Structures are given as structure tokens and as C-alpha cells.
Amino acid sequence: VRVSAKPNEQGSRGVSWYHANCYVDIHSSIRMEELRGWVDLPNEEKICLTRISKK
Numbered sequence: 001v002r003v004s005a006k007p008n009e010q011g012s013r014g015v016s017w018y019h020a021n022c023y024v025d026i027h028s029s030i031r032m033e034e035l036r037g038w039v040d041l042p043n044e045e046k047i048c049l050t051r052i053s054k055k
Helices: 015-026 043-053
Strands: none
Touching (some): 015 043
């Protein structure tokens, strides 16, 4: 699973984020920050994704 940024018009809750969140839910020992592509995300997207994954 790889986390990637979505274009602005697709919003912050894009398909790739949904799949990453699903994967983390299923594999509870993995944190979102450990997924490939995390380091490449802009800080504002990391914050948004972290909030989504904690719901």
C-alpha cells in the first residue's frame, strides 16, 4: 500500500487515502506513517490523513 497525494479537485479524502486507511484498520500494528509514500506528502496532507485514520 502506498499513500499518495490527490489533485486538489479530488479533495483530501481520495481513493488512495481510503485504501491506505482500510489497510491500517485491518493491520492494526501498522501506523499510517510507516506506509510507502508518507515522507513525500506535504505536511498539510499528512495532518489531514492522520485525522482521517484516527476516526
